[in-house]
Amino acid sequence: MRRQLLYLIPAVIFGVIAGNFLWGLISDRDPREIPSVMIDQPVPEFDLEPIEGMAGPGLKSADLTGGQVTLVNFFASWCVPCRAEHPFLIELTRREDIRLVGINYKNEPEEARAWLAQLGNPYAAIGADTTGRVGIDWGVYGLPETFLIDAQGRIRYRHTGVIDAAALNKALQGIGK
Amino acid sequence: MIPELGHFALVLALVVAVVQGVVPMIGAWRGDIAWMSAGRSAAYLQLIFVAGAFFALMHAYVTSDFTVHNVAINSHSAQPMLYKVTSVWGNHEGSMVLWVLILALFGAAVAGFGRNLPPTLRARVLSVQAWIAVGFLSFSLFTSNPFARVFPPPLDGRDLNPLLQDPGLAFHPPMLYLGYVGFSIAFSFAIAALIEGRVDAAWARWVRPWTLAAWCFLTAGIVLGSWWAYYELGWGGWWFWDPVENVSFMPWLMGTALLHSAIVVERRNALKAWTILLAILTFSLSLIGTFIVRSGLLSSVHAFATDPERGMFILLLLGITIGGSLILFAVRAPALQPGGLFAPVSREGALVLNNLLLSVACATVFLGTLYPLFLEAFTGDKVSVGPPFYNRTFVPIMVPVIAAMALGPMMSWKRADLAGVLSRLKLALGAAILAVLIAYTQQGGAILPVLAMGLAAWLFTGSVVEWGGRVKLFRAPLADSLHRARHLPRAAHGTALAHAGLAIAMAGIVAASNWKDEAVQVLRPGETVELAGYRYRLEGVEQGQGPNYTIDRARLTVTTAEGEFVTLLDPEKRLYPVRAMPTTEAAIHTTGMADLYAVIGDADGQGGWTVRIFHEPMVPWIWAGSLIMILGGLISLSDRRLRVGAPARRRKTPAAAAPARA
Numbered sequence: 001m002r003r004q005l006l007y008l009i010p011a012v013i014f015g016v017i018a019g020n021f022l023w024g025l026i027s028d029r030d031p032r033e034i035p036s037v038m039i040d041q042p043v044p045e046f047d048l049e050p051i052e053g054m055a056g057p058g059l060k061s062a063d064l065t066g067g068q069v070t071l072v073n074f075f076a077s078w079c080v081p082c083r084a085e086h087p088f089l090i091e092l093t094r095r096e097d098i099r100l101v102g103i104n105y106k107n108e109p110e111e112a113r114a115w116l117a118q119l120g121n122p123y124a125a126i127g128a129d130t131t132g133r134v135g136i137d138w139g140v141y142g143l144p145e146t147f148l149i150d151a152q153g154r155i156r157y158r159h160t161g162v163i164d165a166a167a168l169n170k171a172l173q174g175i176g177k
Numbered sequence: 178m179i180p181e182l183g184h185f186a187l188v189l190a191l192v193v194a195v196v197q198g199v200v201p202m203i204g205a206w207r208g209d210i211a212w213m214s215a216g217r218s219a220a221y222l223q224l225i226f227v228a229g230a231f232f233a234l235m236h237a238y239v240t241s242d243f244t245v246h247n248v249a250i251n252s253h254s255a256q257p258m259l260y261k262v263t264s265v266w267g268n269h270e271g272s273m274v275l276w277v278l279i280l281a282l283f284g285a286a287v288a289g290f291g292r293n294l295p296p297t298l299r300a301r302v303l304s305v306q307a308w309i310a311v312g313f314l315s316f317s318l319f320t321s322n323p324f325a326r327v328f329p330p331p332l333d334g335r336d337l338n339p340l341l342q343d344p345g346l347a348f349h350p351p352m353l354y355l356g357y358v359g360f361s362i363a364f365s366f367a368i369a370a371l372i373e374g375r376v377d378a379a380w381a382r383w384v385r386p387w388t389l390a391a392w393c394f395l396t397a398g399i400v401l402g403s404w405w406a407y408y409e410l411g412w413g414g415w416w417f418w419d420p421v422e423n424v425s426f427m428p429w430l431m432g433t434a435l436l437h438s439a440i441v442v443e444r445r446n447a448l449k450a451w452t453i454l455l456a457i458l459t460f461s462l463s464l465i466g467t468f469i470v471r472s473g474l475l476s477s478v479h480a481f482a483t484d485p486e487r488g489m490f491i492l493l494l495l496g497i498t499i500g501g502s503l504i505l506f507a508v509r510a511p512a513l514q515p516g517g518l519f520a521p522v523s524r525e526g527a528l529v530l531n532n533l534l535l536s537v538a539c540a541t542v543f544l545g546t547l548y549p550l551f552l553e554a555f556t557g558d559k560v561s562v563g564p565p566f567y568n569r570t571f572v573p574i575m576v577p578v579i580a581a582m583a584l585g586p587m588m589s590w591k592r593a594d595l596a597g598v599l600s601r602l603k604l605a606l607g608a609a610i611l612a613v614l615i616a617y618t619q620q621g622g623a624i625l626p627v628l629a630m631g632l633a634a635w636l637f638t639g640s641v642v643e644w645g646g647r648v649k650l651f652r653a654p655l656a657d658s659l660h661r662a663r664h665l666p667r668a669a670h671g672t673a674l675a676h677a678g679l680a681i682a683m684a685g686i687v688a689a690s691n692w693k694d695e696a697v698q699v700l701r702p703g704e705t706v707e708l709a710g711y712r713y714r715l716e717g718v719e720q721g722q723g724p725n726y727t728i729d730r731a732r733l734t735v736t737t738a739e740g741e742f743v744t745l746l747d748p749e750k751r752l753y754p755v756r757a758m759p760t761t762e763a764a765i766h767t768t769g770m771a772d773l774y775a776v777i778g779d780a781d782g783q784g785g786w787t788v789r790i791f792h793e794p795m796v797p798w799i800w801a802g803s804l805i806m807i808l809g810g811l812i813s814l815s816d817r818r819l820r821v822g823a824p825a826r827r828r829k830t831p832a833a834a835a836p837a838r839a
Contacts, residue, residue, distance in 0.1 A: 004511045010454060011503035014461075017547070018496055023554045024474045025488045035559055 036139050036158035043153050044137040048127025052109035054116075059101055059127030065153030069175070070099045072147040073123070073163070074135060076107040077115035079143040085162040089122040092168075102126045105135050105143060150175050180245050183233025184324040187274070190226035190281070191314040193219050197284075197307035201300035205373075213296045216303035220288035223310065224281040231278045234323050235265050243334055246327040247271060253336035253755055255725040263347035264337045269471060269487075270323035272350055276467070277313050279351075279358040280306065283387070287362060294383055301369035302362070309361055312494040320487045336755035339726070345405035349398060356395025357428045357463035362387040363435060364460035367453045368502055371509040376449040381442035384456070386814060388439065392432045393810040399425050400803040411761040411776045413693065413791035415799070418567050420475045423546040424466030430539040431459040434532045441528050445590060446516035448529070453513075454506060455532070461499040462539075468495055474550060520592040527585035527593075534578045541570040579632050579683065582676055583639025587646070601646065605638035626691035630684060637680035644673035671813025675806050682802025688795035695792070699785040709792035711743065711773060712736050718777070718786055726751040731777040731786060735766065743768075748777040748788075772796045 038044075047060040064070050073089060075082045092100050102123035104112050109128065129135055138147065139158075148157040148171045157171040197219035204212025234247070238261050243249040251268045252261055266272040284306040291299050317323070340346070366384045370376045402425070407415040416422065435455040441448045469475055472488030519525040545562045552558055583605055587598045612634035616627040645651070647669055648661040662670075696708040700715040707713070714734045721728035733746040746764035753760070766773045771794045778787030 004507070007450070007510050008507040010458070011500065011507050014499055014503055017465075018492065018500065020547070020551055020554055021468065021472075021474065021488075021492055021495075024550055025472065025485045025492060027554075 036155070038139050038147075038155045038158065041155055043149060043155060044134075046127070046134045046137065048103065048129055048134060051104055051107075051112050051116075051126055051128040053113055054109075054126070057125055059103065059125045061153075063101070063125065064149050067151050068099050069097060069151055069172075070101060070149040071168075072138075072149060073100065073102045074105045074129075074138070074140050074143055074145045074147075075102055076105050076143055077111040078107065081162045082144045083119070085144055085164070086119050086122070088164055090120050093122045099124050103134060104128045104130075105140065106130060106132045148172070148175065179233050179236050180242070180324040180326070183230040183237075184322070186226045186229035186233065187314065187318055187324075190223050190230065190277070191311065191318060193223045193226060194307045194310040194314055197223060198304050198311055200304075202304040202372075205297040205300040205304075208297075210296065213300035216300045216307075217288040219307070220281070220284040220303050223307070224278075224285040227274070227278045227281040227314075231265070231274050234271060234274060235262060237324075238262065238265050241334065243332075244326050244328070244330040245323075246325045247323045248334060249327055249331050250335045251337055252334040253725065254333055255755075256337060256342070257724055259344070259347065260337055260342045263341070266350045267337050267341045270317070270321045272354075273313065273317045273321050274323055275351065276354055276358055277310060277317060279354045280310050280313065280361055283359055283362050284310070287365075287387070291383070298366075298369055298373065298380070298383075301372055302365045305365035305368045306361060309365075309498065312498065316487075316490050316494065320490050333755075336725070336753065339751070339753040339756060339758045339760050340409065342725075342753075343405060343409055345401055345408070349401040349405060351398075352394055352401055353398030353425060356391050356393075356398045357425065357460075357466065359387065359391025359394055360428055360432055360456075360460045360463055362391065363432075363456040364502070367456035368505065370453060371502075371505050374509060374512060376442065376453060376513055378443045378446055381439045381452065385436070385439050385443070388432065388436055388456075389810055389814050392429070392436055393807050393814065395425070395429050395432060396803060396807050396810065399429060400800065400807075404800055407796070408763055408765055409760070411763050411789075413695075413763075413772075413774050413793050415689070415796070418545070418562075418564050420546050421466075421470050423542050424462070424469055427462045427539050427542055427546075428459050428466070430535050430542070431455060431462055434535040434539075435459055437528050438532050441525050442516075445519060445525055447519065447525060448532075449513045449516060450506075450510040451532070453510060455536075457499075457502045457506060461495075461502070462543075464491075464495055464498060468492060469546075475546075517591070519590070522588070522595050523593045524585065524588040524590050527581055527588050530581055531578060531585065534574055534581075538571055538574045538578070541574065542567070545570070576629075576632065579636050579680075582679070583636050583643075586640075586643045586672055586676070602635075602639055602642060604642055605635050608638035609635040620692050623691065626687050629687040633680045633684040633687065636683070637677050640673045640676040640680065644669070667816040668813045671809045671811075671816070674809030674812060676809075678802045678805030678807075678809055680802070681805060682799050685795040685798030685800075685802060689793055689799065692794045693791065696790045698788055699781050700788045701785045706788065706790060707738065708790045709771075710738050711792070712738055712740075713746070713775065713788070713790050715786065715788060718780075723751065725755065726753045729777065729780075731775075731788070733764070733775050733788070735773060744773070746773070746775045748775045750777055767797045769797060770795060 043061045043064045045061050048058050050056040050058040064072070071092070089100060092098060100123055102125075104126055107128070107130065109130075112128070127134070138145075138155075142160060144160075144162060146159045146163045147155050148159075150156050156175050159167050159171065197216055200212050200219070201216030204210070204215065234245075236242075237245045237248050238252055239258070241248065241252060241254045241261065243252075247268065247270050248264075251271070252264045256264070264271070266275045284303060287294075287299065287302055287306070291302075294302075363384055366380065366387070370380050402422070403415040406417070407413065435452065438448055438452040438455055442452050468488070468491045472491060473485065474488065545566050548562055549560050552560055583602060584595075584598055587601060588595075609631040613627055613631035616630040620627065647665055648658040650658050653661075694709050696706050698706045700706060702715055702717045705712050705714040712735070714736075716732040716734055718729055718731045721730050729750040731748050733748070735743040735746055737743060744766045746766060748764040749762040751760050751762060752758075761776055761778075764775045771792060774791035774793055776789040776791075778789060780786050
């Protein structure tokens with residue numbers, strides 16, 4: 001009897017594997033999504049100058065631990081989807097509870113200035129990451145990417161791609177707002 | 178009109194498959210000869226219909242009929258004719274038709290060449306084969322119809338993915354499918370045997386040729402894919418442990434185990450349940466592979482663009498086929514009569530060890546491939562499993578396999594004299610030490626690759642020594658040895674060749690993985706870069722035009738460090754405008770012992786070009802060794818005993834009869 005149960009083992013193992021496959025198909029996972037390892041980590045140290053030729057204070061990591069919920073938006077003039085999300089970012093300036101800052105990623109200063117002049121500047125402060133080193137620390141692998149920083153200066157959410165109201169609400173819900 | 182005829186032919190094939198799945202099985206149960214022979218006619222009919230559908234689809238591609246949706250998204254009128262033909266299987270729907278065609282081909286082959294099979298067994302095998310066909314024909318017809326029309330038809334197609342417009346990759350899918358769909362026959366034989374309730378030496382004798390044929394094709398398919406990746410992707414790499422590569426490798430590992438296990442069933446009537454399980458698992462791994470590639474579960478460069486609905490259908494097929502067969506195994510296998518006993522140190526023992534290690538190796542590859550999915554289901558974390566894992570698990574498991582391979586063929590059945598075998602392998606040990614010394618003085622550095630080269634030499638020399646022993650090489654007059662060689666069963670030659678081929682390929686793999694060298698530099702015309710004793714000078718880059726692409730072609734002159742001319746290399750960068758996709762064509766020069774591999778990158782805008790040079794030691798040995806392995810398999814396949822199903826009558830030789838070891 002026990003010997004016969006032994007023969008059942010392959011079928012049982014297959015059952016577990018098939019169950020795993022079934023889960024894979026019916027859950028709404030995206031196999032291409034790569035979660036950020038920076039979630040729940042404090043903001044990485046950085047200190048960026050403002051975009052050359054623009055007035056402003058630049059951006060550094062200390063600015064993000066000021067006790068306010070902040071959105072950090074990585075953008076560039078050569079990034080086409082950034083244009084698509086820009087109107088939403090302009091709208092965000094009307095919100096009192098969220099501060100929006102930008103990091104200009106690997107962009108020539110003249111082109112960044114022209115882009116912001118044409119479309120408007122929604123950012124309270126902008127840091128110019130011309131070499132991309134700060135982006136590496138944040139784990140940025142494509143533009144646009146937007147990070148939600150809570151009041152304690154920890155990264156709580158990373159959104160890849162164009163950000164819209166739905167994505168923002170989902171992110172805010174995650175930190176209990 | 179013709180696409181509709183093709184569609185109809187596919188439907189007819191499904192109907193025939195249903196009949197083929199039911200009638201012979203009932204006939205075998207009732208002992209009705211007429212119903213059992215219906216299986217053969219049905220198998221031929223099914224082949225005719227599926228082939229008709231396949232060629233109807235090919236006709237649509239060859240004539241660039243863009244009213245057929247499949248042709249419109251995968252072909253283009255400017256494509257060279259070869260790629261119009263191979264585009265048939267360069268996409269999900271078309272490749273499924275190829276899949277079913279090969280299934281039908283093997284079924285018809287059993288119907289045609291299986292005349293020496295007992296009618297009940299043959300009828301059951303054909304029925305099981307038809308069940309699989311019903312599943313996949315339904316999948317094709319209900320979820321992946323290749324003959325769907327599109328209206329209005331586009332002016333031109335969307336072109337085949339440029340990476341696939343390549344002779345090597347054109348033939349990689351048919352070879353692969355002949356391989357792992359070919360294992361469906363072993364599966365059908367196993368299920369038929371379980372239903373009959375009898376596994377014996379005759380069954381093993383009948384199952385082996387089909388398994389061997391599938392194994393040869395699968396080896397060829399995997400090697401083609403590797404070779405293509407090597408010369409096309411431009412990094413000089415040929416194996417990435419990508420999930421889709423792994424799903425072709427796992428049936429190969431299990432199929433190898435099955436080949437060897439079937440020998441034990443045939444000779445000693447032992448290991449029956451295990452061999453049946455292997456036959457089921459080998460094809461099950463093929464099916465799981467088909468599922469993974471087409472369901473969108475794992476992201477991979479290989480994965481066809483599909484949707485979860487198709488994934489569900491295949492998962493259902495998997496559940497019925499694999500789940501059903503494993504439950505049948507659990508119910509029927511305990512009743513199989515246990516066979517001959519053997520001592521642990523014996524040929525059977527060595528084959529059990531071979532099987533055990535290959536199965537564990539396959540299990541580690543399986544674990545590595547599916548672990549990310551498994552972990553995500555339970556914790557939500559995403560991890561990726563790559564070469565570091567496989568290097569630490571798969572490679573150490575293969576080491577005892579390679580070591581034992583030299584010993585196994587020399588051991589006798591039932592009880593072997595290990596000391597005697599080892600003493601006959603003194604030459605192999607000497608060769609291994611020599612190889613270690615040569616590798617160490619040439620390369621130095623890490624000790625493990627050096628030792629691995631010794632292991633490869635051990636296996637190669639051991640295989641030669643074993644074959645030499647059979648023909649009494651150097652111990653009898655040469656004419657006598659030749660006479661013996663001519664009358665050896667061909668499987669003996671095949672074994673020696675296959676094992677030696679693996680040793681050569683292994684040497685190439687070790688060297689290529691550990692002693693590869695690379696140089697990347699921006700060169701202006703006239704400038705040189707030096708790597709591994711060769712000097713590469715960029716002469717210039719010119720623009721050109723292909724049939725459906727534009728070219729940047731560089732010319733490099735290669736000389737040795739002393740200035741002696743070696744060759745000219747012309748790496749290219751191509752742009753396929755229809756899909757706006759660039760590809761690189763590496764320029765490779767082989768010296769037999771190494772490959773000189775050049776790739777051209779982007780221009781820097783100031784007259785310079787990025788040039789990447791790779792020095793790939795012993796990569797040609799990988800391809801050569803694999804070809805020798807396949808040759809060994811084919812020679813074994815031509816063994817008279819496998820075709821006739823009875824031992825060949827041996828003419829009396831003048832020398833004293835050697836103890837039968839074949």
